[in-house]
Amino acid sequence: MGGYPEHARETGDGSDASTISAAAPAGVGLRFEVDGEIATVTLDRPDKRNAQTFATWSALARIGETLPEQVRVVVVRGEGPSFSAGIDLRMFTPEGVPGQESFASAAALADTEFEQRIAEAQKGFLWLRRPEIVSIAAVQGHAIGAGFQLALACDLRVVADDVKFCMKEPALGLVPDLTGTKPLADIVGVPRAIEMCLTARTVGAAEAVRLGLAEIAVPASELAQAVEDLAAALLGTDRAAAAATKRLLQAAPGRTLEEQAAAERAEQVVRIRALFGANG
Numbered sequence: 476m477g478g479y480p481e482h483a484r485e486t487g488d489g490s491d492a493s494t495i496s497a498a499a500p501a502g503v504g505l506r507f508e509v510d511g512e513i514a515t516v517t518l519d520r521p522d523k524r525n526a527q528t529f530a531t532w533s534a535l536a537r538i539g540e541t542l543p544e545q546v547r548v549v550v551v552r553g554e555g556p557s558f559s560a561g562i563d564l565r566m567f568t569p570e571g572v573p574g575q576e577s578f579a580s581a582a583a584l585a586d587t588e589f590e591q592r593i594a595e596a597q598k599g600f601l602w603l604r605r606p607e608i609v610s611i612a613a614v615q616g617h618a619i620g621a622g623f624q625l626a627l628a629c630d631l632r633v634v635a636d637d638v639k640f641c642m643k644e645p646a647l648g649l650v651p652d653l654t655g656t657k658p659l660a661d662i663v664g665v666p667r668a669i670e671m672c673l674t675a676r677t678v679g680a681a682e683a684v685r686l687g688l689a690e691i692a693v694p695a696s697e698l699a700q701a702v703e704d705l706a707a708a709l710l711g712t713d714r715a716a717a718a719a720t721k722r723l724l725q726a727a728p729g730r731t732l733e734e735q736a737a738a739e740r741a742e743q744v745v746r747i748r749a750l751f752g753a754n755g
């Protein structure tokens with residue numbers, strides 16, 4: 476929405492593989508660190524269960540725009556007992572969040588302007604799908620509404636055994652609009668997604684793994700290590716081959732077998748030339 480505060484951070488330029496940490500301006504509640512090929516985005520407002528505002532999404536978008544080139548894995552995590560309790564409920568009040576618009580004031584905007592504001596918020600989520608990176612959500616405790624959608628925006632989810640996913644938007648009169656409906660429907664199927672969203676029920680760790688919403692569930696004390704191990708395993712593959720394979724896999728559901736076979740050929744020609752060609 477309008478009134479975006481200054482973008483949250485300036486960070487590394489990619490020239491330094493050591494840890495780069497930049498403080499976000501007060502109120503945004505986001506940390507960003509780069510350590511070699513791994514970047515970590517931390518929702519850092521644990522006293523408010525990492526509730527998100529438009530400033531959070533603007534800051535996330537800025538991180539995506541300025542992500543150092545060396546980064547291959549992005550971990551998205553939340554400080555404290557919960558990954559994220561979703562949108563900051565002050566957005567529903569007439570006063571809103573200081574420095575940002577409330578839903579009430581945004582409702583007065585023209586349709587195109589209003590949709591543009593939502594598109595800006597969605598930018599904070601969409602970059603996590605880039606083929607050049609693999610994004611991992613490390614999720615403990617509550618992941619409600621925007622919190623669930625942020626986890627869904629990542630390629631992979633590693634969850635603690637106390638995870639509680641809940642798509643609460645319809646219960647509050649809204650739709651999930653932070654890019655979450657497609658990955659949810661793709662992963663669990665349309666009927667299950669309808670059931671989950673329209674009942675706003677909670678999905679725990681065992682069901683999340685069974686439905687494919689999480690790759691693995693571990694005891695909460697082992698969450699960080701499990702994510703670290705997965706990141707290390709992902710970094711073991713060739714960078715260009717990983718990006719090309721992710722491109723293929725992402726496009727596969729929308730293609731016929733013949734189209735996908737053609738896409739595999741095109742990608743492999745590039746790979747084999749790079750590995751064995753005269754200029755490779």
Ligand code: ACO
Binds near residue numbers: 524560643
């Ligand atoms: N927005 C703003 N503040 C929040 C939010 C939120 N979404 N969630 C929690 N907080 C604050 C609480 O007000 C409380 O603040 P206080 O200490 O100043 O009183 C603090 O975080 C801790 O919250 P508790 O409720 O005490 O923590 P608990 O662990 O018992 O419960 C839970 C956590 C279940 C997440 C609960 O806080 C909750 O239901 N929050 C609201 C969830 C919600 O409806 N989100 C919107 C979803 S829709 C969308 O995202 C678009």
